[in-house]
Amino acid sequence: MPVTDCPEEIQASVAKVKEMVRSCIQCGTCSASCPNAEFMDITPRQMWRMVLTDRLDLLFASRSFTMCSSCYWCTLRCPRGLELTRAMGELKQIGARLKLGNSKKSDLFYRLFLDNVRQYGRVREVELMGRYFLGMRNPMAPLSYAPLGISLLKKGKIKPELPGRGPGKLADLFEAVQHQEGI
Amino acid sequence: MKSYLYYPGCSLKGTAKEYDISVTALMTSLGADLLEIDDWTCCGATAAQAVDSGIGLALGARNLALAEKNSRPDPEKEPLDILVPCSACYLNLKTAQFDLEKDKAKREGINQVLSKENLSVQTHLKVRHLLDVLSLDVDWKKGLPFSNPLEGIKVAPYYGCQCLRPFTVFDNPESPHSMDEMIQAAGAQVLDWDMGAQCCGASNATTKPDVGQYLVGKILDNAKDAHCIVTVCPMCQMNLETYQDKAHPVPVLYLPQFLGLAMGIARDRLGLELNLSENVQLTGG
Ligand code: SF4
Numbered sequence: 001m002p003v004t005d006c007p008e009e010i011q012a013s014v015a016k017v018k019e020m021v022r023s024c025i026q027c028g029t030c031s032a033s034c035p036n037a038e039f040m041d042i043t044p045r046q047m048w049r050m051v052l053t054d055r056l057d058l059l060f061a062s063r064s065f066t067m068c069s070s071c072y073w074c075t076l077r078c079p080r081g082l083e084l085t086r087a088m089g090e091l092k093q094i095g096a097r098l099k100l101g102n103s104k105k106s107d108l109f110y111r112l113f114l115d116n117v118r119q120y121g122r123v124r125e126v127e128l129m130g131r132y133f134l135g136m137r138n139p140m141a142p143l144s145y146a147p148l149g150i151s152l153l154k155k156g157k158i159k160p161e162l163p164g165r166g167p168g169k170l171a172d173l174f175e176a177v178q179h180q181e182g183i
Numbered sequence: 184m185k186s187y188l189y190y191p192g193c194s195l196k197g198t199a200k201e202y203d204i205s206v207t208a209l210m211t212s213l214g215a216d217l218l219e220i221d222d223w224t225c226c227g228a229t230a231a232q233a234v235d236s237g238i239g240l241a242l243g244a245r246n247l248a249l250a251e252k253n254s255r256p257d258p259e260k261e262p263l264d265i266l267v268p269c270s271a272c273y274l275n276l277k278t279a280q281f282d283l284e285k286d287k288a289k290r291e292g293i294n295q296v297l298s299k300e301n302l303s304v305q306t307h308l309k310v311r312h313l314l315d316v317l318s319l320d321v322d323w324k325k326g327l328p329f330s331n332p333l334e335g336i337k338v339a340p341y342y343g344c345q346c347l348r349p350f351t352v353f354d355n356p357e358s359p360h361s362m363d364e365m366i367q368a369a370g371a372q373v374l375d376w377d378m379g380a381q382c383c384g385a386s387n388a389t390t391k392p393d394v395g396q397y398l399v400g401k402i403l404d405n406a407k408d409a410h411c412i413v414t415v416c417p418m419c420q421m422n423l424e425t426y427q428d429k430a431h432p433v434p435v436l437y438l439p440q441f442l443g444l445a446m447g448i449a450r451d452r453l454g455l456e457l458n459l460s461e462n463v464q465l466t467g468g
Pocket residue numbers: 021023024025026027028029030031044045048077078079080081082084
């Protein structure tokens with residue numbers, strides 16, 4: 001998939017990432033520092049090379065960038081001082097917008113998380129997890145989280161609440177930002 | 184001790200209640216006042232960065248603006264610092280502060296957005312992690328009231344990622360030691376290990392359990408010679424406490440819970456019964 005075939009806003013985001021990693025010298029410090037590298041089929045260093053050489057087809061055929069847990073080791077150690085964790089964040093945003101399907105679970109989770117914040121201002125965990133399970137369309141999914149959920153409920157750390165209606169506490173803020181971003 | 188503006192963040196009001204409870208108890212015992220920021224909202228956690236960085240910045244900016252609004256309860260005195268116990272919240276607020284300070288156009292854009300709520304942000308307050316405040320504003324050598332020293336207890340200090348990186352403020356992110364002095368002041372020993380600054384998997388534990396559990400397992404197995412792990416991040420604490428079945432089980436306490444125990448603060452004022460590693464027993468002395 002050449003960049004030029006992507007919608008304009010995606011091209012702009014890709015250009016942003018390209019600018020962020022422009023001075024990469026391919027030393028591999030980022031890959032060597034990444035705690036999640038062994039779960040990745042392409043390493044962070046390879047990702048930056050693919051960004052710089054317009055091989056988004058290769059980059060987005062992999063879900064490596066979705067493995068990033070934002071630990072900031074790469075950012076701390078990159079000898080060129082590149083903001084690599086942020087660049088990973090941008091790749092996650094592009095992946096989600098392209099609906100690539102290679103990071104469905106985290107895309108869904110993060111999107112629902114922000115919806116939750118838009119509605120209430122703060123996170124309501126029970127509703128968030130409920131919507132996450134519904135969205136995954138996997139009736140067995142909640143089971144693997146059930147023991148944790150039950151202990152949290154027992155301890156009164158989470159409480160079921162009725163889902164809210166209406167525009168939501170931060171709706172104006174979200175709308176104003178998206179308006180500025182031209183989304 | 185000084186007073187601080189307090190930003191608890193969502194998890195301290197929910198799944199990490201015991202962190203909120205114990206921070207408040209410890210800071211009060213140390214003589215500090217915490218003024219919770221009025222009407223604060225979520226900082227965006229790791230979600231904003233993965234969905235929409237503009238929203239992430241706006242969420243951070245809104246909270247900074249609210250903090251600035253009540254930062255000078257006494258106009259004669261210096262504005263207060265913002266105390267943030269959650270590492271993810273700390274990083275988000277600090278990043279927003281950093282970006283808005285650096286980029287005037289961004290700040291103008293955000294202030295336009297915030298003006299609907301009659302808010303604006305100037306970025307003059309200090310955003311500080313709990314560990315920063317405890318390690319720099321408290322003199323641990325000066326006979327603090329440790330009525331219940333935790334002698335014979337070996338502690339694995341676990342820092343996690345986002346209070347140390349990418350902003351290096353109060354400790355060395357490659358080899359952090361800011362908790363050592365406090366743990367020793369409490370009468371306990373520090374485990375010599377190199378997992379203190381490693382990553383717990385963050386939200387991978389929810390969305391990619393195999394990846395998350397692998398990292399948690401490594402940390403727990405390396406802490407097997409310790410009586411407990413002490414941490415300063417609700418995400419780390421939850422991940423380490425939740426996935427203990429496939430690794431060496433170790434109780435995981437929040438730093439203020441641990442220090443509070445040594446200071447003789449009652450268990451319920453430290454929220455210890457809320458930890459998932461039930462009945463954390465650490466008896467000293
Ligand atoms: S550490 Fe920096 S310079 Fe080295 S490969 Fe990674 S991005 Fe490039």
